Amino acid sequence: MTTIEHNSRSASTNKKTMLWLVGGGLAMLGMSFAAVPLYDMFCRVTGYGGTTQVAEANGKGIIAREMGVRFDASVEPGMPLKVVPARLETNPIGTISTVTYLATNLTDEPLRTTASFNVTPAQTGVYFNKIECFCFTEQVIPANSTVEMPVTYFVDPDLDENSELRTIRQITLSYTFHDS
Known part of the structure; x- marks a missing residue:
């Protein structure tokens, strides 16, 4: 494998990793906003707390x-x-x-x-x-x-x-x- 092929694969792998990290971060941010209404709904349905x-x-x-x-x-x-x-x-x-x-x-x-x-x-x-x-x-x-x-x-x-x-x-x- 040449240096150019290796750098191209590393860049592609880094790009995929970055997309997964950004996507995961956005998903966690979205879940943090949804947590309060979901918890409230859970408590009302179950009587929890x-x-x-x-x-x-x-x-x-x-x-x-x-x-x-x-x-x-x-x-x-x-x-x-x-x-x-x-x-x-x-x-x-x-x-x-x-x-x-x-x-x-x-x-x-x-x-x-x-x-x-x-x-x-x-x-x-x-x-x-x-x-x-x-x-x-x-x-x-x-x-x-x-x-x-x-x-x-x-x-x-x-x-x-x-x-x-x-x-x-x-x-x-x-x-x-x-x-x-």
């Missing part, structure tokens, strides 16, 4: 087993908002219920907020369904005002069929309010 479900209604009925639902709220540090969660409710599983959080804007300006949420124990997320929730959209709270923030939910009766959750008697729905 306490992610709740969204439903239009409870088509499975009500069962005799009761479940307590405790409500919790926290506010991003430095945010001028006071939130009072709803009180503990205990209902037969499958019961559709509406509770109300109270949010007070402590400033002289309108306040925009969004709320992130989860349930604990995390394994119950796939069974906790929200029909309506203030957390689905951004909320605008007028200056120096208190507003009601309703949540309509039910616990899916299929929870009773999960042997790992037989001892669970209470679920906690937590919201963290963020400045938007």
